[in-house]
Amino acid sequence: METRTRGRTRLANDAWEAALGAHGVLMRRFTAEDVWHGLTMREYDVLYTLSKCDSPQRLGDLGGHVLLSQPGLSRLVDRLVERGLVSRCADPRDARAANLTLTDEGRALQRRIGRAHGASVAAALTSRLTDEELALLESLSLKLTIDPEELP
Amino acid sequence: METRTRGRTRLANDAWEAALGAHGVLMRRFTAEDVWHGLTMREYDVLYTLSKCDSPQRLGDLGGHVLLSQPGLSRLVDRLVERGLVSRCADPRDARAANLTLTDEGRALQRRIGRAHGASVAAALTSRLTDEELALLESLSLKLTIDPEELP
DNA sequence: GTTAGTTACATGCGTACGCATATAATCGGC
DNA sequence: GCCGATTATATGCGTACGCATGTAACTAAC
Incomplete structure (x- = not known):
């Protein structure tokens, strides 16, 4: 039960970190566009x-x-x-x-x-x-x- | 072919807009936390x-x-x-x-x-x-x- | 109708940011 | 070994931001 919960927390945090990374990379890219x-x-x-x-x-x-x-x-x-x-x-x-x-x-x-x-x-x-x-x-x-x- | 391409563009833009929305909502929430x-x-x-x-x-x-x-x-x-x-x-x-x-x-x-x-x-x-x-x-x-x- | 409380927006002030540029150190060609 | 080019970080300056607060308008209780 404890390990299940911890695993789920870890899963959520990994997902959020990845999402932040994608957001950052794409925002940099779009900001740099000359439009x-x-x-x-x-x-x-x-x-x-x-x-x-x-x-x-x-x-x-x-x-x-x-x-x-x-x-x-x-x-x-x-x-x-x-x-x-x-x-x-x-x-x-x-x-x-x-x-x-x-x-x-x-x-x-x-x-x-x-x-x-x-x-x-x-x-x-x-x-x-x-x-x-x-x-x-x-x-x-x-x-x-x-x-x-x-x-x- | 044209419509397929336009649909795909639209799909990508809708996905990006939704992702931006989620990012904004969650960032507000996390920023407001007193941690x-x-x-x-x-x-x-x-x-x-x-x-x-x-x-x-x-x-x-x-x-x-x-x-x-x-x-x-x-x-x-x-x-x-x-x-x-x-x-x-x-x-x-x-x-x-x-x-x-x-x-x-x-x-x-x-x-x-x-x-x-x-x-x-x-x-x-x-x-x-x-x-x-x-x-x-x-x-x-x-x-x-x-x-x-x-x-x- | 007067007044306390709330809502909608604006402003003062200090801080953080981006862009352009400066400084300083390393690298490469000769 | 010397000098231009490049890399790594820092600084000047103007702008945008957030927080706290101000101002004006609406609401409601009496």
Whole structure:
């Protein structure tokens, strides 16, 4: 029983270490690609997240998707607004909120970067994994992602 | 043929997005845990990497494992040296290199953090994946990690 | 309606980071 | 043995980040 449990712990830690390694290698690779047009990958991530939501998003909504503190996200959006890629529209229902939308320029840039980056991602992953393995990776990742609520 | 290729690209991108999501959720969770004794996860990562190598390591060796620029790693090690967790020993064979070793205190701290963090990792992963899935995640991650050489 | 409490976002401040560059040591060709 | 090229690490400088806190708006109890 003890050894079973220890083995399972070890298995989980080995898997996590391997996953971190893969994440690191791929992130290095993608960051080095010359497709970002002066944006950080995090900044692109915000553009991408906004591009998927047709309704305007609030800062807090984006915070759930991006691995960044609330003040960090606030200033990141500042930069995107200054570059003319995102616009803050006042919310008539809640004057505190600043609804965020992609500008046309922002949407166009997101698409350009998205195409190039998507091609890089595909090249990196399809050269190493089969279709079945890709689907498996997705399903395992989704199982790990779901359910952010527990620990009372 | 075209549609097959496009489907495969889409599959790879969906898998990568899911993997990024899982990475983000778990990193948030682990970062929030109160097990780090004032260290960054990156700083712990360096301690952990050093703890696995019995022979002293050079900065460049660590650079391969940690997702950090060379100057960033240099200063990160500065901080660890100042905290008494790592020592720089001169290399008699190459006066440029500064061989890095864990101090006793550094090794002890790494073990303490490693135990607690390892338990968190195990709790997070084993609650969502079976043993077979954990092994699968590890093997997929390793396939994605191997081979940092190409693009001439 | 006034006020305590909460929510949504912004700002001050110190720290860590990346890029470019500097310094210093080793290597190779001659 | 000398000098350019390369390698290993460090530093200057500007930017982005996280934490703590501030500010403004919404909510609710009375």
